[in-house]
Amino acid sequence: MATAAEINELKEKVAEACRVLARLDLTREPAGHVSARIPGTDHMLIKARGPRESGVRYTTPDDIVEADMEGNIIGLPEGLASPREIFIHTWMYKKRPEIGSVIHIHPPMVVTFTVVDKPLLPIYGAYDPGSLRLLLDGVPLYDKSVLVNNDELGEELADAIQDKEIIMMRGHGVTAVGPDPAGAGINVILLNEIAEMNYKARLIGEPRPISDEDIASFKSAGRRTGAAGGGSAWETYRRMVDA
Numbered sequence: 001m002a003t004a005a006e007i008n009e010l011k012e013k014v015a016e017a018c019r020v021l022a023r024l025d026l027t028r029e030p031a032g033h034v035s036a037r038i039p040g041t042d043h044m045l046i047k048a049r050g051p052r053e054s055g056v057r058y059t060t061p062d063d064i065v066e067a068d069m070e071g072n073i074i075g076l077p078e079g080l081a082s083p084r085e086i087f088i089h090t091w092m093y094k095k096r097p098e099i100g101s102v103i104h105i106h107p108p109m110v111v112t113f114t115v116v117d118k119p120l121l122p123i124y125g126a127y128d129p130g131s132l133r134l135l136l137d138g139v140p141l142y143d144k145s146v147l148v149n150n151d152e153l154g155e156e157l158a159d160a161i162q163d164k165e166i167i168m169m170r171g172h173g174v175t176a177v178g179p180d181p182a183g184a185g186i187n188v189i190l191l192n193e194i195a196e197m198n199y200k201a202r203l204i205g206e207p208r209p210i211s212d213e214d215i216a217s218f219k220s221a222g223r224r225t226g227a228a229g230g231g232s233a234w235e236t237y238r239r240m241v242d243a
Contacts, residue, residue, distance in 0.1 A: 001040045010036050011061035014045050014101075016243055017181035020234075021105055022057030023241035026192055029055045031173070032105035034181055035067075035089040039100075042069050046089060052079025069093060085147060087154030088175055095158040099177040101184040106173035109195045114141060114170045120191075120198050123207045125214050127197075130233070131190035132218055138164050139191065145171030166191055182234040189237060 002010070017034045021027060030053070035046035047056070048065045066074040071086040089102045113120055122135050142160045146153065157175065161167040166176040166187045174191060178184030201207035209215075 002038050007038060007045070007066075008061065010038065011045055011064040013181045014047060014064050015059040015061050016238065017101075017103065017185045018047055018056045018059035018063075019243035020238050020241055021103070021185055021188060022055070022059075023243055024189065024237065026107040026188060027056060027105045027173075028108070029057065032056050032103075033083045033085070033089075034101070034103045034105075034184075036101045036181055037093055037099070038066070043067065043074065044069070044089060044093060046083065046086065048073075048076075048080040049083050050079050050081040052077070084149045087151055088148045088157060091151070091154035091158035092161070092175070092177055095155075096163075096177060099184075100179045101177065101181045103176045103178075103181070103184045103188055104173060105176075105188055107188065107192045107195070109199060110168060110174055110192055111171065112199070113195055114168050114172070118198075118202070120194055121207055121209045122194075122215060123197060123201055123209055124194075125210050125218055128190070128193055129218055129221065130186070131194040133221070134165060134187060134190050135194055136215060136219055138162075140164055140167050142167055142169045142172075142175075145169075182231075185237075186231075186234055189233075 014034050014036050033047040035044045037044050044067055045064050046067055047059060048063055054060055054063050065080060067082060069090050071090050073082050088104045092102045120135055122132055125132055140160055142157055148154055148157050166174055168174055176184045176187040178187055
């Protein structure tokens with residue numbers, strides 16, 4: 001069972017992930033929410049919405065509330081409410097007991113690729129092995145542009161992501177999972193990086209995927225992208241945006 005001090009520390013990690021991703025312009029205000037499973041319980045901490053919430057880039061621990069896996073808020077402070085799409089989070093945790101964090105956010109460049117018939121191609125290797133591995137592992141598309149605001153849609157999205165670390169949502173955004181908010185956050189950043197590079201390459205000409213031999217080399221390296229909880233890369237992004 002998590003102690004009060006551990007819960008407060010986890011609230012800060014959730015708030016920090018909100019600030020980092022928003023300050024990297026990976027969402028538009030006030031869209032997006034981050035959650036983390038409270039260890040040893042069937043509850044989570046999640047960024048709240050409502051008239052008293054801070055914008056995503058200004059999130060503080062006071063914006064983070066506790067909820068159960070049915071989406072019910074525990075001791076909801078006045079002026080705050082659960083996100084309408086809390087069902088994204090509840091169903092990811094129900095289907096994926098190994099994950100510790102869920103992020104739903106709206107990176108404009110990734111959203112652009114969800115609405116055109118242009119795939120994200122593995123066009124680089126050593127430039128950023130992390131985002132290449134994420135792409136090679138598989139990034140499914142949830143082909144509905146709807147609010148995931150009920151149990152049926154939440155379960156459908158959780159089934160669609162399968163065992164992957166991130167899913168693109170048509171005309172909507174992405175949902176990423178990881179061991180903690182930093183790990184899930186890195187997955188969002190990495191997918192956006194390869195989307196940005198695909199977009200820029202298409203402005204110049206027809207992008208070429210790297211060779212099958214090079215792809216095999218990176219696949220053999222093996223490590224899943226968010227598995228280390230973000231590590232030094234997350235700390236670099238946090239310091240970069242002063243979050």
